[in-house]
Amino acid sequence: MNRWRPASRTITRSFSSLRGNVSNTTTHQQQRLKFPTTTTKTASAHNVMTTRSISWKGLFSPSKKNASYDSTFEQSNxxxxxxxxxxxxxxxxxxxxxxxxxxxxxxxxxxxxxxxxxxxxxxxxxxxxxxxxxxxxxxxxxxxxxxxxxxxxxxxxxxxxxxxxxxxxxGRPMTEFEFPTTQGFDETVNMANWDVFFYTRSFPSMDSDRSMRHVSKLLTYPITVASILHESCPYQLGKEITTEGMRSISENYLCLQRNVIFGLALRTVLYPRNEVAKDGVTLIRSETINVYVVGARAEASLPQYIWLQLAYLFPHTPFHIHFIGPDTLPAGKESYTESLNERLMFTYDNSLYHDYHEKIDKFDPYTDLFFLFSPGIGHATAREGWKMSIEKALETKCPIFITGYDKADVETDIEAVEQDYQGEFDWVLNPTENQFSSLKRDVNLMDIRQTINANWGIWGIRGKRYDVTHQPEDDDE
Incomplete structure (x- = not known):
């Protein structure tokens, strides 16, 4: 049986009836592979096909030029x-x-x-x-x-x-999709899990598990990114976060005390001191955080304003989201870059990452990171095709975070990475269940016995860095 990877453009699920209902304001190997026990079992959930079967194109903004579509939409509505x-x-x-x-x-x-x-x-x-x-x-x-x-x-x-x-x-009002906008400076968001996040971020009350499933499926991509970067991220130093992971952002002792995540250098950028410009009023923005989403599919099809939920959590910080991969755009569409506002920019490019890599002047571990959402690195049909891109990403020494749709998928990818890049990377985040995975299951229409949760698990690595030590005898030469 082939392996099914969800969220490609092969079989598109139309959610067009939502249009108009959604507000746009809106260490060791054994230890690493030890996952919390899960209670949901599905038959052959990890034996799936090589293409993913869901796209967000047309989810909220279908073309108004298609008269037959408009007629169908009005009838459906x-x-x-x-x-x-x-x-x-x-x-x-x-x-x-x-x-x-x-x-x-x-x-x-x-x-x-x-x-x-x-x-x-x-x-x-x-x-x-x-x-x-x-x-x-x-x-x-x-x-x-x-x-x-x-x-x-x-x-x-x-x-x-x-x-x-x-x-x-x-046809009911989808009030759960009326997302909050700018976060107040006196508000503290807790990223422990979906429930706590929704409550502390002042989302509309989720009156049912169904509403939770709807919203989590839509937000799993931007909030998974946010949970990794946020100061109240749900992962702890010494458990999920490795020592190398902590080092990859900063040597900030206060952050160590708070058990927050790796990449503290990124945290320094994300949580700057409140510095003002010469006018004494305007806050100086921090450097732009570049998020490279490699092998992008469904996440590139999300309406851009959904990604505002990431930007709202870091009010001082501009983000540039790079969606890279052959499924990012429909065939024949040219690559482009556009801004939603002054703090959120998007680039869409159908290039393979190792080709796109050459377009970037330089990478900075303090401001750049990678996300690969359910890439299927370990799948026999995809493994070879990923090698050059993974090698280029490791060369940058920036954190690379990878998700999988179930335990077997995560373990397959880890095994492939450990075999193909042995000695070339350090662990940043040990494999763990993602607290912000989609709560809604996707069903493989070609074999409905196979169901998965998008972004079920998450782990992180970084290209190996070597410490340079100073030898006093070198001064005499």
Whole structure:
């Protein structure tokens, strides 16, 4: 079975009915691989295909030039589903997007019972929809009953996904997407986890787990970045954060006392002293933080104002987000750079990173860092293609943070990095569960037994640096 990597442009899920409902104001190896125990189990969750199947393009800003789309949108926007009417079999859904999803599963999916047969001629498409989750799961009612017990492991997950997707398009006011704007200087944000972050950042009250899932899926990328940089980050020195990780930002003793994260040099830039210009009023901005998102896919498709939630947490600091990779832009679109405001700039480039690397004059570990969101470095089909880019990123000596969508995915990537770059890197952040992963599961439409959480785990490395020592005898020469 192939490995599925979510969030490519191959099968786009349309969330167009959200348009208008969202406010835009809005050490050791064994120790490193020791993860907290997880309670959710899915069948073959880490055996997935080589492309990811979700894109945010058109999520909030679809083209107004497409008249047929506008007509569909207006019709969809009139549909009202009450909270007690969110479950429908996909093929019978009142929403065309979800009927299309059923058709995709019918055409490309696999019957879980047929899949156990060695003879491919006996394998049939899943056309029978489970009455409990509403997804096409088997080729017939007979096979459904035969595979009933195995299906129960994921049935509740698919039911949840079914209701969540109908809720997103129900036509109700999506108040959970009315994000807060500028953070007050007298407000303190706690990044311990989603619950505490939402509360201390004054997000709208999350009245249900469903609202938490909706918002976490949208914010997992910018807030994962923010959690690594923030002074109240959820990871502790000596546990997740390594000594080298702490050194990579500063030798600030106060930060050591507070158990905050590596890269304290970055912290020095992110939390500057309040210095004013000659007029005695204007605060002097700190240096720009460059975030290189390598292998960008879904994260590059997010509306730019969603990334404002990162900028709001660091009011003194300008950010330049570089989205780099062949899936960053639609085919044929030219690379470009634009600013959302004076503190948030974006670059979109379809180049492979090792080519883009040559365009940058210099890198500074005090202001630059890398993020690779579920890159699949260890996948057999991708491993060789990543080598040159990883080598170039390690050369910069800047922190590199990598996420994975489950424990097996993280461990596969770590194994590949340790084999391919042995002795070339230091650990910055030991592998751990990401406190800001998406709480909403993505379903592989080509095999619905496979579900994942975006950015489930996170770890960090940095190109090895060597300390230079002074020898007194050198002075005599």
């Amino acid at each position: 009139r549909i009202k589903l009450s909270p007690d009417n969110l479950f429908h079999k996909l093929s019978k859904s009142p929403l065309p997007e979800l009927r299309d999803r059923a058709a995709i599963i019918n055409k490309y999916g696999v019957c879980a019972v047929c899949d156990t047969h060695e003879n491919h001629d006996h394998k049939k498409a899943p056309v029978y929809e489970c009455p409990d989750c509403g997804y096409p799961t088997h080729c017939s009612e007979e096979h459904y009953h035969e595979g009933y017990q195995a299906h129960q492991e994921i049935c509740h997950i698919l039911r949840e996904q079914n209701e969540d997707d109908h809720d997103l398009r129900s």
